[in-house]
Amino acid sequence: MSLKEKIKAFLYIPITGYGYGYGDGYGNGDGDGYGDGYGNGDGYGYGYGDGYGNGDGDGDGNGDGNGDGDGDGYGYGNGYGKTIQSINNNPVITIDNTPTVVYHIRGNVLKGGILNLDLSIETCYVIKQDNTFSHGKTLEEANKSLLEKLLIKKPIEERIEDFTKLFNLKNKYKAEEFYTWHYLLTGSCSIGRNNFMSNHSITKESTLTVKEFIELTESEYQGSIIKQLKTKLKIK
Numbered sequence: 063m064s065l066k067e068k069i070k071a072f073l074y075i076p077i078t079g080y081g082y083g084y085g086d087g088y089g090n091g092d093g094d095g096y097g098d099g100y101g102n103g104d105g106y107g108y109g110y111g112d113g114y115g116n117g118d119g120d121g122d123g124n125g126d127g128n129g130d131g132d133g134d135g136y137g138y139g140n141g142y143g144k145t146i147q148s149i150n151n152n153p154v155i156t157i158d159n160t161p162t163v164v165y166h167i168r169g170n171v172l173k174g175g176i177l178n179l180d181l182s183i184e185t186c187y188v189i190k191q192d193n194t195f196s197h198g199k200t201l202e203e204a205n206k207s208l209l210e211k212l213l214i215k216k217p218i219e220e221r222i223e224d225f226t227k228l229f230n231l232k233n234k235y236k237a238e239e240f241y242t243w244h245y246l247l248t249g250s251c252s253i254g255r256n257n258f259m260s261n262h263s264i265t266k267e268s269t270l271t272v273k274e275f276i277e278l279t280e281s282e283y284q285g286s287i288i289k290q291l292k293t294k295l296k297i298k
Contacts, residue, residue, distance in 0.1 A: 068167040069155060075193045149177065157188055157195050171201070213246050221247055222291050229272050231295065238266035240275045247291065248284035258282065273297055 063071075146154050146161070153164045154177055161177040170190045175183035176197065186197050187204040194211050198204025213221060225243060229235060237259065244250050259265065262278065270278075276297060280288040 065153065065164065065167070069153060069164060072167050072170075072172060072190060073155065073157070146177070149181065149183070158197065160197060162186070162188060162197070210242070210246060214249065218247070218287060218290070222287075222294050225291060226294060231272055231297070234269040234271050236266065237264050237268040237270055240270060241266060244279060248287050250283050254283060 148154055149163060152174070155162055155164060157172075162172070163175040163177050163183055164172060165174045167173075172188040172190075174188065175185045177183055184199070186199055187201045188195055188197050189201075189204045189208045190196075191208055192212060194208065194215075196204050196208035196211055198207050213224065216224075225247065229239075241255055241259070244255060245252075258279075264270075272295065276288055276292050276295075279285065280292060282288075
């Protein structure tokens with residue numbers, strides 16, 4: 063498989079649409095009917111050169127009623143009206159609004175670099191799972207970020223269940239772990255968490271029990287979720 067084909071497969075996220083209609087009539091009797099349909103499609107563009115490029119696209123759709131299709135594409139604009147589609151003979155694609163240089167792709171892992179406005183490149187990895195992408199300076203960092211993205215998409219009941227599988231009530235854990243999990247449970251921003259830790263003289267190297275973590279945060283941002291966790295763990 064060529065790099066161009068690998069890029070198309072890596073970026074592809076299936077999107078479907080559907081529609082329906084109905085009608086009725088009468089004669090010697092009466093009746094009604096309905097129909098439905100769906101459609102999907104994808105597209106891509108790809109180019110080489112110093113500001114020049116070429117592209118192609120394809121798509122398809124079908125349906126018994128009506129439908130629509132969506133596609134994806136890639137490229138990066140540097141803010142000066144010029145689209146950068148490749149640099150140093152490596153394709154540039156956009157993933158999560160981040161211009162990403164592609165070196166090679168193996169399965170669900172892309173190795174490349176983030177392209178900055180000054181055209182400098184920071185080496186990175188991108189991992190894809192369940193139609194979710196995540197960048198990281200290292201493969202380990204990208205994987206950790208991906209797991210966090212996937213976890214926060216789960217219903218809160220499942221996130222609380224995952225928390226209870228990782229932590230017990232006896233041990234002490236680094237505050238850094240609770241720092242991450244407060245975000246995973248509540249969606250709290252890093253600025254708010256940093257401010258909270260500063261106000262309570264807590265560093266990421268500090269250690270806390272689960273009970274201490276709950277007592278500190280149950281009256282703070284999204285405290286109702288922390289109280290759900292407290293109930294789940296049967297903490298009084």
